[in-house]
Amino acid sequence: MNKTIIPLLVAGAGLIAGCEPQSGDTGAASSAAPIENIVKKEDAVASVNGKYISKAQLENLEKEIAARAHGASFPKEKLVEELIQRELLVQDALQKQLDKSPEYLAQLEDAKKSILTQTELKNFFKTNPVTDAEVKAEYDSKVVAETGTEYKARHILVKTEDEAKKIIAELDKGGDFAKLANKYSIDAKESQNGGDLGWFVSDQMVKPFSDAVAKLEKGKYTSAPVQTQFGWHVILREDSRAQTPPPLEAVKEQLTPYLQRQKFQKMIETMRQQAKVEILVPLTEEKPKTEAPAAPPAATAEPAAEQKPATEGAAAKEAAPATAEKAPAEAAPAHAEPAPAEAAKPAAEPAKEETKPAESAPAPEKK
Structure with missing residues (x-):
């Protein structure tokens, strides 16, 4: 063995x-x-x-x-x-007798504190559970309330502004948007389905594109070409709707630990405010003081006419520190608690169906 x-x-x-x-x-x-x-x-x-x-x-x-x-x-x-x-x-x-050595005893004390910290944390979560009502309130305020708008649109992507203007002129004469997209769009995928982008939210598109869609009325297309880093777009807004938030049960497992940490953080902050804490070491590093260079020894052999006292005075002034040494800024109190890092806020929107344009022209698509 x-x-x-x-x-x-x-x-x-x-x-x-x-x-x-x-x-x-x-x-x-x-x-x-x-x-x-x-x-x-x-x-x-x-x-x-x-x-x-x-x-x-x-x-x-x-x-x-x-x-x-x-x-x-x-x-x-x-x-x-x-x-x-x-x-x-x-x-x-x-x-x-290594168990009596200072090194062992110091490490043992640190281990005790670490175990007590974790025990306190577990005990707090056990005695202060997150209720269903608290989860529901957080869901309503952070998920439902922040739900945005979804848009359904089509676009035609071309290389130049002149090409886009010609397409808009054809639309003004009654041209069919989907047929023109299939004919002119350089976005390979959308040129095969009439430029259809499906449903998306604003932050899934590049900003100039999403801004243009948001300004359009339902059933209207852009009267002027929209430029992005991918080219020039003609955009048709087909519809819009309030974004559907994910169901409560789908995000409950994210919300619960988030609320637990919030509760623990509040408890720690209250304890910190009530405690008498004195910080005994500097929390910022002082910048080393810069000493002015010593004046060079007088040149005894230099003729009096060549001496330039005015210039030497200016040089001495330049060499002096420009500003008085500043006291270090007062640092914020160190965070004394072992609270876990704040969890990121759960996403407010459900995952969207990807309707990305082809790689050959990824311009307007979802990021």
Whole structure:
């Protein structure tokens, strides 16, 4: 059997497998009263110098591997060997009284604070759950209320303004938009379906194009060509409608953690305001002071007529700092809480059917 410790798990948090107290966890027990006979033989997977390694430790190690290696797994014999070698290291460290070293005690204190922080976070979410009413209110204010307008349009794309003007002239004489699109448009896809772009929202099109569509009345086409980076467009607005928001259930899983973080953030801010906090270190770096260069020694051999006191005075003035040293700007208080990063606001619009023009002329299509 390969006795090598699994490389993925040797360092860092991998050494803290199984948080519950047990006889095999002698590192945690050494600083307090000895814990004996917590793990029974029938509940153990191995014994090292009389110390049992529990089945729970093995389960925790399997979960640790799955989280770290994205679902990868190792044979059970290697996992058990990993736990045995960890226990050997722990026992040797205790024999050397490394658990009393300043380095160990400092890291232990940091680990305690980290675990307490996570425990507080979980406890807050458990005791302050997001209600269905809160989710519904957020849905109404952030999703439904911000729903925009969808447009249905056709376009004809050509290379020059003159070509676009000729097409508009044909339309003015009663020409059929779809037939003219099939005949003239250089947008390969839309030239085969009468220039139909389907339904879209404004931000799916380049700005000049979407602005032109929004200004048109239903059933009207542009009286002047519209230029974009792709060429010149003649646009027909066929219809418009209020955008349909996604159903509540479709976005509930996004809204719930977002609201949880909002609640936690408010709690942290309240605690911060009520706490007496004193910051004892500078939070900005002072710029090093620039000293004026020393004046050059007087040139004793230089003739008096060639000396230029006025110029030297100007040079000295130039060399001096232009402005007085400024005090560093007062920094905003450091954020003391371990609050998770603010979640992005859930998208207000459902995914749209893509009706992109062909790659040969991607101009008006959806971004």
